[in-house]
Amino acid sequence: MQHDDVIWSIINKSFCQYKSQTKTQKFCRNEYNLTGLCSRASCPLANSQYATVREEEGVCYLYMKTIERAAFPARLWEKVKLSRNLEQAMRQLEENLVFWPGFIKQKCKQRLLKIAQYLTRMRKLRLKRQKKLVPLQRKIERRERRREEKALVAARIDNQIEKELLERLKRGTYGDIYNFSQKAFDQALNAEEVEDEEDEAEEEVEGEFEEEVEEEMDEELTREFVAADDFDQSESEDEAESDIEDGPGGRALTGGQSPDEATSSDEEPASEPRVRVRSTRRKPRVEMEVETEEPTAPRIRQKLKA
Amino acid sequence: MSLSAARPVITVYGEKNEPSGTTCSLPAVYKAPIRPDIVSVIHHEIAKNHRQAYAVNQDSGHQTSAESWGTGRAVARIPRVRGGGTHRSGQGAYGNMCRGGHMFAPTKTWRRWHRKVNVAQKRYAMCSAIAATGVPALVMAKGHRIENIPEVPLVVSDKIQSYNKTKEAVILLRRLKAWSDIEQVYNTKRMRAGKGKMRNRRRVQKLGPLVIYANDQGLTRAFRNIPGVDTICVDNLNLLKLAPGGHVGRFCIWTESAFKKLDALYGTWRKASSEKKNWNLPQPKMAQTDLAKLLKSEEIRKVLRAPNKKIYKAVMKTNPLKNTRAMVQLNPYAVVQKKNAELLAAKRLREKAAVKAKKAGQKPAPQPNVKRAAALAKKGKAKKGKGKK
Numbered sequence: 126m127q128h129d130d131v132i133w134s135i136i137n138k139s140f141c142q143y144k145s146q147t148k149t150q151k152f153c154r155n156e157y158n159l160t161g162l163c164s165r166a167s168c169p170l171a172n173s174q175y176a177t178v179r180e181e182e183g184v185c186y187l188y189m190k191t192i193e194r195a196a197f198p199a200r201l202w203e204k205v206k207l208s209r210n211l212e213q214a215m216r217q218l219e220e221n222l223v224f225w226p227g228f229i230k231q232k233c234k235q236r237l238l239k240i241a242q243y244l245t246r247m248r249k250l251r252l253k254r255q256k257k258l259v260p261l262q263r264k265i266e267r268r269e270r271r272r273e274e275k276a277l278v279a280a281r282i283d284n285q286i287e288k289e290l291l292e293r294l295k296r297g298t299y300g301d302i303y304n305f306s307q308k309a310f311d312q313a314l315n316a317e318e319v320e321d322e323e324d325e326a327e328e329e330v331e332g333e334f335e336e337e338v339e340e341e342m343d344e345e346l347t348r349e350f351v352a353a354d355d356f357d358q359s360e361s362e363d364e365a366e367s368d369i370e371d372g373p374g375g376r377a378l379t380g381g382q383s384p385d386e387a388t389s390s391d392e393e394p395a396s397e398p399r400v401r402v403r404s405t406r407r408k409p410r411v412e413m414e415v416e417t418e419e420p421t422a423p424r425i426r427q428k429l430k431a
Numbered sequence: 432m433s434l435s436a437a438r439p440v441i442t443v444y445g446e447k448n449e450p451s452g453t454t455c456s457l458p459a460v461y462k463a464p465i466r467p468d469i470v471s472v473i474h475h476e477i478a479k480n481h482r483q484a485y486a487v488n489q490d491s492g493h494q495t496s497a498e499s500w501g502t503g504r505a506v507a508r509i510p511r512v513r514g515g516g517t518h519r520s521g522q523g524a525y526g527n528m529c530r531g532g533h534m535f536a537p538t539k540t541w542r543r544w545h546r547k548v549n550v551a552q553k554r555y556a557m558c559s560a561i562a563a564t565g566v567p568a569l570v571m572a573k574g575h576r577i578e579n580i581p582e583v584p585l586v587v588s589d590k591i592q593s594y595n596k597t598k599e600a601v602i603l604l605r606r607l608k609a610w611s612d613i614e615q616v617y618n619t620k621r622m623r624a625g626k627g628k629m630r631n632r633r634r635v636q637k638l639g640p641l642v643i644y645a646n647d648q649g650l651t652r653a654f655r656n657i658p659g660v661d662t663i664c665v666d667n668l669n670l671l672k673l674a675p676g677g678h679v680g681r682f683c684i685w686t687e688s689a690f691k692k693l694d695a696l697y698g699t700w701r702k703a704s705s706e707k708k709n710w711n712l713p714q715p716k717m718a719q720t721d722l723a724k725l726l727k728s729e730e731i732r733k734v735l736r737a738p739n740k741k742i743y744k745a746v747m748k749t750n751p752l753k754n755t756r757a758m759v760q761l762n763p764y765a766v767v768q769k770k771n772a773e774l775l776a777a778k779r780l781r782e783k784a785a786v787k788a789k790k791a792g793q794k795p796a797p798q799p800n801v802k803r804a805a806a807l808a809k810k811g812k813a814k815k816g817k818g819k820k
Contacts (some may be wrong), residue, residue, distance in 0.1 A: 130720050132568045135467050140678050142574040170568035198567050199579050199608065 133171035157188060158201070159232045166228050168242045176222055176229050185214060185240055187221055187233070211241045443586045445686050451588050455690055459699035461565040462559040464715035471677040473556035474670055476546040484540040492533025497524035529652035555713050556670055558697055563679035574637065575682035576615055586685045587641040592644050594653035601657060612639050612682060616659030641672055641681050645688035665689035665696070
């Protein structure tokens with residue numbers, strides 16, 4: 126070949142626009158290259174007899190070039206459409222490249238096989254669900270995380286939990302069975318005593334006004350219950366019962382309430398000149414019930430009068 | 432592949448990319464040997480010829496009357512500026528290491544800027560470069576987009592020589608499918624990297640096709656505003672344009688008359704050049720450059736002796752402990768050993784059987800080969816007797 130060897134010696138040593146080189150390997154970016162590597166046997170420019178298999182939109186074509194057409198670039202590549210059936214396509218390759226060098230035949234077949242494989246894989250993937258990759262924006266992520274932390278702190282969840290638990294207790298969802306820690310119980314008791322004293326004093330002096338105001342305030346804060354003091358466990362039961370009687374529709378109580386406690390509601394003193402739908406003010410008199418450890422056994426009730 | 436890769440007839444294309452009917456025969460230049468080494472060297476030499484001199488001012492660093500203070504003053508012996516009353520006094524002067532001194536080896540204008548290149552070498556390089564433009568692979572490798580042009584070398588009718596309007600030129604290039612090369616030029620328009628920007632070499636772009644004409648009737652004016660396109664008259668072919676950068680294979684578009692002139696300009700091997708004095712095409716070092724084909728050819732094969740091939744047949748290894756033949760190869764006495772072992776085992780079995788039979792009160796099984804043994808013994812005795820005699 127006056128040309129092939131000469132061409133290769135020039136392309137290889139000097140410049141070729143399709144050659145891209147890394148430290149270990151030389152690649153060829155020519156679209157007709159059979160292997161993708163830059164080498165003597167697979168260079169489409171340096172071999173006048175060359176063939177490739179290329180895939181366009183799912184259809185495979187065999188491209189061939191021969192030296193007779195080497196000078197006419199527009200007509201250089203002969204395009205043969207290959208069958209969709211892999212076996213038939215292989216046979217087509219065989220018959221078209223019958224007397225061609227073994228390297229080209231081998232590589233064309235390998236390439237066809239690989240193309241067929243990736244096409245089937247694509248089809249399978251299309252039927253499956255596709256993972257959509259969504260990029261995270263670092264700045265925004267950082268900002269949001271910081272804000273979440275702050276919101277968590279601001280929410281003061283502990284307090285809410287406490288409130289919720291107390292409300293449930295008052296409601297009576299825990300029934301009569303609830304073990305209070307002694308300390309907390311004593312605290313509550315003390316708090317109650319102090320309050321009651323104050324209440325009495327207030328009532329005598331100022332009448333209902335303050336109570337009304339207080340009650341109104343309470344009502345604003347909590348709709349359905351009378352606002353609880355910090356830890357009035359025992360009272361909640363009483364109040365819950367009275368609420369049953371007063372409140373509309375009543376509340377479903379999970380625990381059974383003994384009828385004995387119903388009496389407490391009657392003891393509402395002159396704190397309600399007005400008819401109120403559901404306010405039960407704390408009575409000066411407190412009835413508390415302390416349960417012993419055996420819930421099944423008949424309960425020993427100690428009524429303590431404050 | 433055969434030398435007929437250079438085919439003898441080339442069609443001339445009309446303005447509309449249709450074969451105009453006329454043909455040219457391929458000028459012999461296209462069969463000249465392609466020597467990229469020569470082209471590169473000559474190109475670089477020739478490129479030096481249009482340089483402009485540069486130098487530093489010859490007075491720089493010498494516009495003082497400095498003199499060394501000599502020894503004994505606890506200072507370095509460099510010449511120092513005379514006088515006083517200013518910062519400058521006493522400072523070092525003249526040396527390249529001194530501030531305000533001259534540079535090392537101040538550049539001179541009388542540097543040898545230009546190179547003289549032998550005419551024959553220049554012509555050789557020219558022939559190689561033209562030959563390379565006829566190889567589509569080289570043109571593609573260089574970077575031109577010629578996938579769709581009708582033929583290489585691309586010869587167009589003489590009508591384009593009288594183009595006056597750029598529009599016509601653009602239409603021609605589009606029709607010839609050479610426009611993708613121009614598009615590439617547009618795509619590669621960029622700013623130069625480096626100080627060249629402030630030295631009036633700001634913008635850089637790829638080179639496009641080279642249009643070669645014989646008679647300029649407006650062609651240069653039509654093509655000059657298209658980026659990347661160069662025009663040149665066939666009488667003044669320039670290596671710097673045909674092999675820019677020292678690399679062969681520029682995309683060339685010839686007009687018919689220019690193409691026909693090539694034979695006269697460069698000659699064929701049969702006939703020397705008529706335009707150039709004393710010039711004929713260079714002889715190739717190898718007439719047949721396909722080394723692989725040469726080595727496989729009949730002429731060479733006939734003269735060679737047959738190859739000394741030693742064929743090693745792969746032998747399967749057999750285990751002597753399992754395979755009797757393998758054992759016998761190693762130890763021929765093994766046959767005897769095995770046989771004796773066999774016989775011994777058989778004998779013992781018989782004795783056992785005999786004892787058993789006796790116990791049961793039955794007759795024992797007869798010994799094998801009793802008669803034969805007896806006959807042999809007789810023979811042996813007879814032989815012994817003979818031998819003694």
